[in-house]
Amino acid sequence: MSPVLPPTTHDRRNFQRSLLSWYDLYRRDLPWRVSRDPYRVWLSEIMLQQTRVTAVIAHYHEFLRRFPTIEKLAAAREASVLAAWSGLGYYRRARMLHAAAKAVVRDHAGKFPSATGALLALPGIGRYTSAAIASIAFDQPVAVVDGNVERVLHRMSGRRLGGEELWTAANDLLDAKRPGDFNQAMMELGATVCKPRAPSCLTCPVIALCATCGELTATSKPVPQKKREINYALNCRNGEVLLVQRARDASLMPGMWELPEGGMSSASQPQMTLRHSITVTDYKVRVWCCVAPLPVVGKWIPVGRLKQVALTGLARKILLAADII
Numbered sequence: 019m020s021p022v023l024p025p026t027t028h029d030r031r032n033f034q035r036s037l038l039s040w041y042d043l044y045r046r047d048l049p050w051r052v053s054r055d056p057y058r059v060w061l062s063e064i065m066l067q068q069t070r071v072t073a074v075i076a077h078y079h080e081f082l083r084r085f086p087t088i089e090k091l092a093a094a095r096e097a098s099v100l101a102a103w104s105g106l107g108y109y110r111r112a113r114m115l116h117a118a119a120k121a122v123v124r125d126h127a128g129k130f131p132s133a134t135g136a137l138l139a140l141p142g143i144g145r146y147t148s149a150a151i152a153s154i155a156f157d158q159p160v161a162v163v164d165g166n167v168e169r170v171l172h173r174m175s176g177r178r179l180g181g182e183e184l185w186t187a188a189n190d191l192l193d194a195k196r197p198g199d200f201n202q203a204m205m206e207l208g209a210t211v212c213k214p215r216a217p218s219c220l221t222c223p224v225i226a227l228c229a230t231c232g233e234l235t236a237t238s239k240p241v242p243q244k245k246r247e248i249n250y251a252l253n254c255r256n257g258e259v260l261l262v263q264r265a266r267d268a269s270l271m272p273g274m275w276e277l278p279e280g281g282m283s284s285a286s287q288p289q290m291t292l293r294h295s296i297t298v299t300d301y302k303v304r305v306w307c308c309v310a311p312l313p314v315v316g317k318w319i320p321v322g323r324l325k326q327v328a329l330t331g332l333a334r335k336i337l338l339a340a341d342i343i
């Protein structure tokens with residue numbers, strides 16, 4: 019397959035230099051960038067999947083406080099791992115993370131493998147994540163392709179590249195002397211300059227090599243969000259809160275703990291109303307303070323233990339808003 023951008027070795031070298039100089043000066047100061055420890059690189063990459071950087075930062079610190087090493091994570095109970103993940107959503111990631119930690123401790127004596135092939139064999143690690151860990155933590159010359167890189171490549175080349183063509187283009191551009199930095203710089207460019215709807219081409223370090231200079235902006239319309247209303251009961255007694263556990267075979271957040279649904283009363287106002295979004299649904303959530311017993315099978319959990327419980331993101335949000343945690 020022939021290179022699709024920039025066409026000459028000289029231009030590619032210019033692209034690499036311009037991008038890396040810009041990254042060295044302007045990269046965001048993010049906590050996972052202070053270390054090349056593969057455990058930390060891996061953790062940040064898994065947390066950042068489908069989750070905004072700002073939402074990840076506090077969870078990243080707290081998760082490392084609870085599980086500072088891969089051995090501690092491997093030895094933890096699943097409920098503790100889910101509790102530390104609470105608020106990040108997509109809980110399958112946390113279960114896979116836990117399974118991969120066990121595999122690294124069991125099969126690799128606690129040392130992350132550096133080759134992409136061995137990384138790919140671990141639970142929850144796909145082509146993107148294996149390339150990110152291999153390049154950032156181990157300096158392996160493999161390119162990454164995520165949504166940000168894909169957009170930059172489309173605009174740089176002026177072509178809608180597909181599938182394997184994207185990976186080939188990314189690998190052709192890669193600076194093999196600084197592969198981890200180069201990959202992070204491509205993602206940073208897409209996240210902060212070559213943004214989906216309004217690329218800031220005038221501040222772009224590689225504008226001189228770009229085929230479109232912003233003409234190829236996103237054409238797809240955002241997916242319309244569905245609206246739903248939902249009521250929850252907040253039952254407290256003697257320093258305990260009533261929670262219910264989602265079914266172990268539920269398609270969403272199996273086994274996680276949440277407030278029981280219901281509790282509304284026509285005679286009173288809800289204690290609070292808040293908004294919450296899960297994937298393509300926007301929820302209007304009403305929380306009712308209940309004193310009467312509810313017809314649910316739940317468990318009274320002491321408030322002091324709530325931080326160790328695998329709460330759903332919404333339950334955590336409600337308990338925070340109610341000043342309970």
Ligand code: SF4
Nearest residue numbers: 173212219222228232
């Ligand atoms: S010049 Fe504009 S469109 Fe091209 S890569 Fe830079 S920000 Fe993206």
